[in-house]
Amino acid sequence: MELLIVRHAIAVEHGDPAFENDDDRPLTPEGIHKFRLAARGLKEVAPKLDRIISSPLVRARQTAEILRDVVSPHRKIDFCDHLVPSGDHAELVAYLNRLGVESVALVGHEPHLSSFTSYLLAGKHDTAFVEYKKGGAGLMEFPDALAAGSGTLEWLIQPGALRDIGAA
Amino acid sequence: MRTAVLEREIKFRIPEERDAAAVCDAIEGAGFRLESSGLVTHEDGYLDTDDWILFRAGIALRLRREGERLTLQAKTIQSKTGEVLTRTEWAQEAPPTDPPWESLPNGPVAILLRPLAKLRVLARLTTRARVESERKMFRWLHERELLGSVTLDRVREAGTQNGGDSYRELEVEALDGAAAALEEVRAAVERRLDLHTSVESKLAAALATAGEKLPEMPERAYALYEGDRLADVAAKTLGRHLTRMFWNEPGTRLNLDPNYVHDMRVATRRLRTALQVFAMAIPEETRESLGRDLRWIGRALGGVRDLDVGLRRVAAMVSRAPEHERAALYVFARYLEIRRARRRVRLLRRLDSKRYEAFRERAQRWLDGGPTLWAPIAAPESPSAAGGVHPALAPAYMVGPRIVAEWDNRMREACQEAERKSTPANVHALRIAVKHARYAVEYFAVSEGQSAHHRAKQLARLQDKLGEHQDAATLLRHMRRYARTIPRRDRQLLLGARGVMDRLEPETRITRGELHELWELGAGADVT
Incomplete structure (x- = not known):
């Protein structure tokens, strides 16, 4: 199984009085512009996606929509509560294994995504040794079903580099 | 969670x-x-x-x-x-x-x-x-x-x-x-x-x-009767629209449905027009202070409402836009949503302010206790300069037609000006004049009878048509501002935005012939 992990793009700042509820913070136009270009880079390097799963929070949902439009148009986006910042890693693994597909994109938040990546690579909950910038992405491969410590990191590309790949 | x-x-x-x-x-x-x-x-x-x-x-x-x-x-x-x-x-x-x-x-x-x-x-x-x-x-x-x-x-x-x-x-x-x-x-x-x-x-x-039911907006006290004096019509009109304004305030604050902002804004606009139409029945000081506050809160409401209208238009455009324009419309809609959220914060700050609180208390006192706002005029012993009955105390059916005709004339003048030179400013002025004329007709509709209702509908249609041009112009302004932020590397988005602007541009213009046609259809046919 291949797992493409994408952090949401640049959103309105935390604490902005126009978006009192943190869950409602949307992407800024700048964030959308940048991620559109980064998504073109992802189209070049990512596998064909069977599913796109997003955190239900607005900024992640909007990122997933752009990813879908650029990389895999017409694909439905599914939402998973285990992808919210406080989501449980083991529950997320169980959810993904139930899907029974070959390649999945996950769109979520930091530090949840980096700790989830580290969990899948090294089996540890409490150490994050990768970091995703906003709009950055990583690809992991698993020989079989997802399990803690069983993944291999194929690549991790930060958004500036993705935009360059997309523009090439 | x-x-x-x-x-x-x-x-x-x-x-x-x-x-x-x-x-x-x-x-x-x-x-x-x-x-x-x-x-x-x-x-x-x-x-x-x-x-x-x-x-x-x-x-x-x-x-x-x-x-x-x-x-x-x-x-x-x-x-x-x-x-x-x-x-x-x-x-x-x-x-x-x-x-x-x-x-x-x-x-x-x-x-x-x-x-x-x-x-x-x-x-x-x-x-x-x-x-x-x-x-x-x-x-x-x-x-x-x-x-x-x-x-x-x-x-x-x-x-x-x-x-x-x-x-x-x-x-x-x-x-x-x-x-x-x-x-x-x-x-x-x-x-x-x-x-x-x-x-x-x-x-x-x-x-x-429990044998109870949900409340309705308490408007009955402001029902108009044929025998009402001008002062009565003025007081009831202000009362009705103040009631509507405050009735919609909680919904405007909570923001679950854009109709609340719309209804509250319409109430403030009708109040502001009423202050002008009933000028002779309302003391100047009341008119000015009420007018200032209404303009101040109305602007904040209008700022939010304009973007709701824009967002609705963008959503309608998406459904019939070619593929390359859809992405531009998607980002543009997000841009408008963020602007709307910021304008809503400004609106909430105004609604939470001491100034608004003072305005509401003053209006509420009047709604609860009767029309003391214009006591100097409403008092029967207050004669006009000529020694007769003050026009405010004359029956509305006598004074109303003259007032309506006056606002009608202003609308005609605005139309002539717009026909002579259909600049955006002149078309905007015409739209405002039509709005005033329509509201004036509506305020006196009870004493003027069925024909007034028909006329008000005609004017509303004209106002809506002119409004569509105005809304397109406002949206185009926002789109131009947004398009300047698109990175040059994203040629697809640039092209899409250009396409959207090209599509909007003709909708903002109104030709002399179109204006004349609209006028004939909406207002010129049977001016009182």
Whole structure:
């Protein structure tokens, strides 16, 4: 199984009085512009996606929509509560294994995504040794079903580099 | 934890003579399975203030007691759709004591209600209705796939086990992705049992068990009569629109439906026009101070409303836009949403300000106590300079036609100017003049009869047509500003934005011929 992990793009700042509820913070136009270009880079390097799963929070949902439009148009986006910042890693693994597909994109938040990546690579909950910038992405491969410590990191590309790949 | 949940359901009210099992049979007969999942009883207290602020804001707030567990649930009252009800729900832990409360524990309902804080909602909450329900619950499945739940409730006024009104209701609620199956259930129950879906809210049903009903906007006191004097018409017109303005304030604050902002803004616009149309019946000081405050709050409302109109137009454009423009419209809509959210913050700051509070208190005193605002004119002993009856005290049917004709003339002049030179400023001035003329006709419609209603409709059509051009011009301005932020590397988005602007541009222009045609259709035909 291949797992493409994408952090949401640049959103309105935390604490902005126009978006009192943190869950409602949307992407800024700048964030959308940048991620559109980064998504073109992802189209070049990512596998064909069977599913796109997003955190239900607005900024992640909007990122997933752009990813879908650029990389895999017409694909439905599914939402998973285990992808919210406080989501449980083991529950997320169980959810993904139930899907029974070959390649999945996950769109979520930091530090949840980096700790989830580290969990899948090294089996540890409490150490994050990768970091995703906003709009950055990583690809992991698993020989079989997802399990803690069983993944291999194929690549991790930060958004500036993705935009360059997309523009090439 | 997700803060708001979208609920999709259909409901059937089951008549006493019907067997509830027949409805379940009808659902199973349509190819679904129902698995019993238990029986619960709970008590729901529906909470609101004495002046129904939550209902006016578009939500029902209920305190649900299920055994030892207390939950506070807020739900939108209006469904976004017809027979399949689509409502948003927020839930959180409730305070351990009965309302009123000083504050709520942090949670989705507390966040939802925050914009109403200035209206001291929590401290004024009372229980408006209390019902208890016995609920049979079922899992709703198609083969092995879980589609949602079915619940069968027996609801009665709390504390009236052996008496009082009660009713039975069956609710079918769909999980995400199963909404289409609701339609199959609806059709099956309707076909087999001739039972139709119910759209009554639980709040309305709960009040009905206690023989009460939901309030209506208190406008009756401002009904106009043919024999009213000009001062009466002025006072009632201001009273009616102030009432509408304040009635829509909680909904404007809560922001669950853009219609509240629209209605509150329309009320402020009609008030401002009324201050000018009834100038001779309202003391100058009152006119000026009221006018200043209305303009100030109206601008903040207009700022939000203009972007709602823009967003609606963008949504309509998406459906017929070519592929390359859709992406540009998508980002543009997000850009407008953020601007709207910022303008809403400005609006809330104004609504929370001391200035607005003073305005509301002053207006409320007048609404509660009568038209002391224009006592100097309304007093019978106040004569006009010529020694006769002051025009404000003359019957409206005598003074009204002259006032309407005056506003009509202003509109004609504005139209001539716009026909001579159809600049955006002149077309805008014409739109405002048409609006004033329309409102003037409407204010005197009771004394002027049926023809006035017809004329007001004609003017409204003209105003709408001109408004469409104006709205397109406003949207194009926003689009140009946004397009400047698109990175040059994103040629596809640049092209899309260019295409959108090219499409909008002709909609902003109005030719002399078109203007003349509109005028003939809307206003020129039978000017008084």
